[in-house]
Amino acid sequence: MQKMAWLFVITTVLAVVASAVAVIWLYGKFGMPKAVAGLAFMGIAGIGGLGPLIFKKESGKVTCDERDTLINRRAALAGFGTAYMLVGAVCMVPFFVLGPLGSISVTWLPMIFMGAGICTFFAHSVAILLQYGWRGKNGK
């Protein structure tokens, strides 16, 4: 579980950094509508989902027990809690910035959804690593 969490943290950070660099570069060169294409680099985060294929379970060996389940459950709670707060903040910001009669483009909605999803998995992975200890000192 720790290896998969590390994989997801690394791939997510790489995806966010690559996307930010691409969007900034494209914005400087082509302007705003085309700069959004830089978000395609967020696809790097998808590699994190390949964790179960990369780190295969050793047969006949206990790899997950009650403590791992508890850690995973707490991490999931942290992940969803973080996403809830993020979505809440994103919903409130336009109200205070644009005012009660302001409006935003609907193109923000899928981006908010994608951001919330990535945020959930990222917070989940970080919470797993924190509970085990960054270097697995509680375990290894």
Added chain:
Amino acid sequence: MANSELKNQIRRLRFENGEMTQQQLAERAGVTRQTIIAIEAGKYAPSLTLAFRIAHAFSVTIDQVFQYEEEKLQD
């Protein structure tokens, strides 16, 4: 997850049982070695089922492995 009130004798019992390794105890109890390390260090309080499995691995009663310090709660 840390539980300072729950003390355990796992380390002593391992050495009294032919210097049993944490891995061997983990295999007998059906958990990972990391969980045995966490329990032994008092960082994780096991479920009642797991506590029984650990006690069975040493062929002793559960209270010979785990002791609950009640005084700390009253302070």
